[in-house]
Amino acid sequence: MSTHLGHLVHIAGSPTVDDAVAALVDIADGALVVDDDSGIILFSGPRDEVPDEFAAHRVIDHGPAFLLPGFVDTHIHFPQTYSLDAYGGGQLLEWLNTCIFPAEARLADPEFARRIARDFTARRISAGTTAAMVFGSAFPVAQEALFTETERAGLRIVSGRGIQTSGPDSAAPLMTSEADAIALTLAEIDRWHASDTGDPSTALRHTAIVPRFSLSVTTDTLRALGDLYASVAERGVYVHTHLNENNRPLTGEIDTVKTLFEVESYLDTYDGKFLPGSSTGGESLLGRRTIMAHAVHCTDAELSRMAQTGTSIAHCPTSQQFLGSGTMPWRRTVAAGVTVAAGTDCGAGDEWLIPQVLADAFKVHISEPGDASVALHPAQLLFTGTLAGARALDAEERFGNLDAGKEADFLVIEPERWAPLESLLTNGIRSDDPELAREQTLFALLMGMREPAIAEVYVQGRLVEYEV
Ligand SMILES: [Zn+2]
Incomplete structure (x- = not known):
């Protein structure tokens, strides 16, 4: 069993794209507990709520890094x-x-x-x-x-x-x-x-x-x-x-x-x-x-x-x-x-x-012209790139978000690996409204991310290691 500590961001449950906004999960002090054998997520949530039965196992602390679904x-x-x-x-x-x-x-x-x-x-x-x-x-x-x-x-x-x-x-x-x-x-x-x-x-x-x-x-x-x-x-x-x-x-x-x-x-x-x-x-x-x-x-x-x-x-x-x-x-x-x-x-x-x-x-x-124009919410964008893809593959019950019970496909995003992203997240204007501020940060994360910021890739809880 492994516990990954980081900033969890995902679209929980099984919403429509329009309901993705309400399904956005954003937990700065998050924890993902993964069964090493099955690759299944056993717990997903605030790290101070990790059940005692999982507490003694291997802990991988990703610091302030974001943990996103693959x-x-x-x-x-x-x-x-x-x-x-x-x-x-x-x-x-x-x-x-x-x-x-x-x-x-x-x-x-x-x-x-x-x-x-x-x-x-x-x-x-x-x-x-x-x-x-x-x-x-x-x-x-x-x-x-x-x-x-x-x-x-x-x-x-x-x-x-x-x-x-x-x-x-x-x-x-x-x-x-x-x-x-x-x-x-x-x-x-x-x-x-x-x-x-x-x-x-x-x-x-x-x-x-x-x-x-x-x-x-x-x-x-x-x-x-x-x-x-x-x-x-x-x-x-x-x-x-x-x-x-x-x-x-x-x-x-x-x-x-x-x-x-x-x-x-x-x-x-x-x-x-x-x-x-x-x-x-x-x-x-x-x-x-x-x-x-x-x-x-x-x-x-x-x-x-x-x-x-x-x-x-x-x-x-x-x-x-x-x-x-x-x-x-x-x-x-x-x-x-x-x-x-x-x-x-x-x-x-x-x-x-x-x-x-x-x-x-x-x-x-x-x-898009006239009434067709829409400013997609960052949660809708994240949904479209993760859970909607799993749904399109008829595999939503297996992956696409970080809910307990899913197979642990996730990414470790370290903004400091890509200076333009880090500067957006550190210096960008944020609302006094904590909910809007959270959405602004997710938007900047998605828009400003580039490949160097993706530090680690996990599929079914296993770190992907590949030599060309
Ligand atoms: Zn094509």
Whole structure:
């Protein structure tokens, strides 16, 4: 048993994003008692309330450091580790063709694949991303390197190979036949899904069915993936893809999907309704373990269908600014009842750190026009980067906050390791109202944090130690 002393900050319980403000826990003299064997939090609260039965065990005093839940990144591209800040001279489709497809083709080389897997894993640890939905490589050798390095580091992961059966010439190295698309995906599930413990409810490693987006697959692929998902959903396999990102008229992503498939809405292509007129052609890929990245330009019907099926959104404002994709309407999306969690979308997102994505979320949503403008509360930001991510991964009962009973995924944040953050926290204006002052400090912590301030990363109570 270990007791970690520090400044606890998390969103307790299981609130909605709007109720996250009332669920904010902020305890300067806090204590986390963790069972070393199970990694479960036994006690979380003020250190002077630690029960006597836990008092005699190992104590790790982090001083004034903040103890935050590990960040959850619900959308990040492993094969784009070296593609942040890639200049393609255009928006989504041009950037894919010019920068991304050629970059991802390099992962066919096993030596390159191992190097990028090590660097990807190291970047995750630097950024305190303890759990992630990882958009994978087309190549099994690269996925093997990814899963192997992630396990060596002791991080959580959901990932699946990127599926492409259609596309431009630049995507040719990433494409397979229809039959291979399904066979390789099923082989990956059979080999890697929950293979660390043999039980999806205790595993750190899970797999997903990951078509890149509708434009990279055919109706035959969508039908076969629907059948595949129906056959593996009970095993806790996930689905991950992109939705409604680029709305440039006629030549952008959304209009191209609608023209190509002759469907009424983009979401229909993932919902089994991928035939002309949005008529049903197969099984749906939507559900509680499905995460759609972006969802910037959804119709009301699409949002309500996602809420109805428990499908979540990976919100990636950093990436959306980088590719000129627009801004997901915060109020309308949240009001529809869809879970909205944070995603870096590296490499279209050019930041690895979830708090930087939250900082961009604050900026883009306060800049929405008219009544849509909203100044997100720091508790809502923290919620979106932690507990909402766990919820999107259908794993809220396991991690996402520091409640007793959860698995102990947490970060030790030491502001003195990053002088600009320390100076914000030390010298910034604070209200005389202690509650507002507390919120101002949390806001500065999230906005001002950078990787150097993350001193330690714990998953299931174990310190993550990783040599590249
Ligand atoms: Zn993406």
